[in-house]
Amino acid sequence: MGGGRGGAVERAMRTAGRSVSFAGLIVIATGAGILLLGPSLGGGVALAAGCGVVMVLLASLTLLPALLVVIGTRIDRFALPGRAARSVPxxxxxxxxxxxxxxxxxxxxxxxxxxxxxxxxxxxxxxxxxxxxPVTDTTRRAHDLLAQGFGPGMAGPLVLAAPATAAAELRAAVRQAAATPGVAQVIPAENGADRAPEAGDGAAQAPAAGVREYAGGRVALVIPATGPQDERTEQLIHRLRAELPAPVLVSGSTAAAADxxxxxxxxxxxxxxxxxxxxxxxxxxxxxxxxxxxxxxxxxxxxxxxxxxxxxxxxxxxxxxxxxxxxxxxxxxxxxxxxxxxxxxxxxxxxxxxxxxxxxxxxxxxxxxxxxxxxxxxxxxxxxxxxxxxxxxxxxxxxxxxxxxxxxxxxxxxxxxxxxxxxxxxxxxxxxxxxxxxxxxxxxxxxxxxxxxx
Structure with a gap:
């Protein structure tokens, strides 16, 4: 092993460089764990993080040693006074x-x-x-007013969806959902003359009880009695999925978030x-x-x-x-x-x-x-x-x-x-x-x- 600046850099690479290499590999392996969420959910994050670490690692093991050899002792030209003082840390x-x-x-x-x-x-x-x-935020105040006026579940309704050929099954699901504990009301979309009110748990009557054909299927809305973040809402989602007749599906942003x-x-x-x-x-x-x-x-x-x-x-x-x-x-x-x-x-x-x-x-x-x-x-x-x-x-x-x-x-x-x-x-x-x-x-x-x- 030579002396001078080249020898110092070589010694650093044999010790600190080795540690940096393995630390970088560990960070890459850690980030790759996100892939277990599934390529569609964690693939992009894992790839971006891994590429970033690889670039930094390559720069540390190639560019940095070369720069240190070129700069030499001039790297300490602007060192702080007293930095080299010998004392017990x-x-x-x-x-x-x-x-x-x-x-x-x-x-x-x-x-x-x-x-x-x-x-x-x-x-x-x-x-x-x-x-x-924050309680001072306008969206927070609007959310609170909506919950006070129409119930906490209005902020996260559930969507009952079925194929266009399953109108009867969806109507049956609407009636069953309206009678399910934890449902404040059912608000199916309008479909002409098909309008019979449905409600559950003593809630206010829904404005309509028909179903509407939409994008090749039929949908209806279920308003829970509890808010989107309440554990009881998640329990309601599982109960509706277990009890409602096929091929009716329970979806919506609240259900997707729970999933x-x-x-x-x-x-x-x-x-x-x-x-x-x-x-x-x-x-x-x-x-x-x-x-x-x-x-x-x-x-x-x-x-x-x-x-x-x-x-x-x-x-x-x-x-x-x-x-x-x-x-x-x-x-x-x-x-x-x-x-x-x-x-x-x-x-x-x-x-x-x-x-x-x-x-x-x-x-x-x-x-x-x-x-x-x-x-x-x-x-x-x-x-x-x-x-x-x-x-x-x-x-x-x-x-x-x-x-x-x-x-x-x-x-x-x-x-x-x-x-x-x-x-x-x-x-x-x-x-x-x-x-x-x-x-x-x-x-x-x-x-x-x-x-x-x-």
Whole structure:
């Protein structure tokens, strides 16, 4: 390995460059998990995210090293005064504090994360509407007036649809729907003389009871007694679909939103499982360990769980009293998980790669953790601060879905860069000691031929 600027760049690429490569691959694999929603729903997002990461990765591994060689020492020409001062960083001292009482520090961090995550057990997905906007918004006031005058279900009617040849079945479905508990009224579209009023649950009479041929079929409207975001409305949709005669279908924006919410909820465990498996497979050869990847995945899940809990408490339970309580938009939990897991793994790979480099020097786990944290804390804190400010800015938007996403990401970054990276990770690695770097000997030799067993 040569000296000078070329040697420095080469050494950086053999260490930091390797970490950047694997971190980029993990982010791509995480984003690809969205494909489990189905190509038509998640394909575009996954492709866009993956292409963006690939471009940044290629620039980091090709353009950046070339520029560093060309620029050389001139890169420090405008360095801040005192930057090179030799002093013990605060992160090193903090790591030593945590490592002196790792069980206590780890327990406190774990309790805090679990407490933040508890509301997530009550997560309910759905869709935002005008009723979730600020009370000063004109669309919110119009929504409230409509609900007061005509009932909450008027904002999200259900559509009964049938082929043009199934007029009799649709008329029967209209009568049955009108008598179903939870239906405020049925408002079929007009069709000439066919006008007999239908209503249910003592609601006001509907203006017409006929059906109308539309686009080759026939339709009628069902007004629920509850609002579009109410769980009872979702139950009503399932009941009507189970009881109404074929070939009558229950559709409309409210039913479609409920279907999408159920679809994402069913797919979320598969996305999480696929992402975790891909991350583990990619992290094992990076750290030459089975324990470190497992620990990295667990702590990342804790920080994401804490973000979910805060989002549920603030937006679903409305603990801040903003008057915007409602279910979490169906796309948010999956997007929040994939984005935050990728970002968290960037931190984790950066930190643990440095710790491993220090550990390989003398096999001293305690010193390696303290030195690794000291050498990476400033970078991680700076990057986390930038991302926190960007994500928190979304909290000022009027659109509730964007606010949910922004607050969730901001909380996840804050928790990940403080409680997790500064307390839980050093405490856990101190408790595990040399067991952090355990790896089966045969598999290790196959993965890293010619290297000593760690």
């Amino acid at each position: 605060w992160s090193y001292r903090w790591s030593k504090v945590v490592q002196r009482r790792p069980w206590t520090a780890g327990a406190i961090a774990l309790v805090a994360l679990v407490a933040l995550a508890l509301p997530a057990t009550q997560l309910r997905v759905g869709w935002s509407d005008a009723g979730n906007r 999408y919410a159920e679809h994402t909820a069913d797919r979320l465990p598969w996305v999480v499982g696929a992402v975790l498996l891909a991350a583990f497979v990619l992290l094992v050869p990076v750290f030459r360990s089975l324990v470190v990847p497992l620990k990295a995945i667990v702590v990342n899940l804790l920080s994401i769980g804490a973000a979910y809990g805060v989002v549920v408490a603030v937006f679903q339970f409305d603990v801040l009293g903003q008057g915007t309580a409602g279910p979490i938009d169906a796309w948010v939990p999956m997007m929040l998980f994939t984005i935050m897991f990728g970002l968290s793994m960037d931190y984790e790979v950066f930190l643990l790669s440095r710790i491993r480099e220090e550990y390989l020097k003398d096999r001293d786990n305690t010193r390696a953790v303290a030195d690794g944290l000291a050498r990476t804390a400033a970078v991680i804190t700076s990057v986390a601060t930038i991302m926190f400010c960007v994500f928190a800015a979304f909290g000022a938007f009027d659109d509730r879905a964007l606010r949910v996403m922004g607050v969730g990401l901001a909380v996840a970054v804050l928790v990940d860069a403080t409680v997790v990276r500064l307390v839980l990770v050093p405490a856990a690695m101190e408790v595990l000691g040399d067991r952090n770097w355990w790896f089966p000997g045969l598999t290790f030799r196959r993965l890293t031929p010619g290297q000593k067993r760690t």
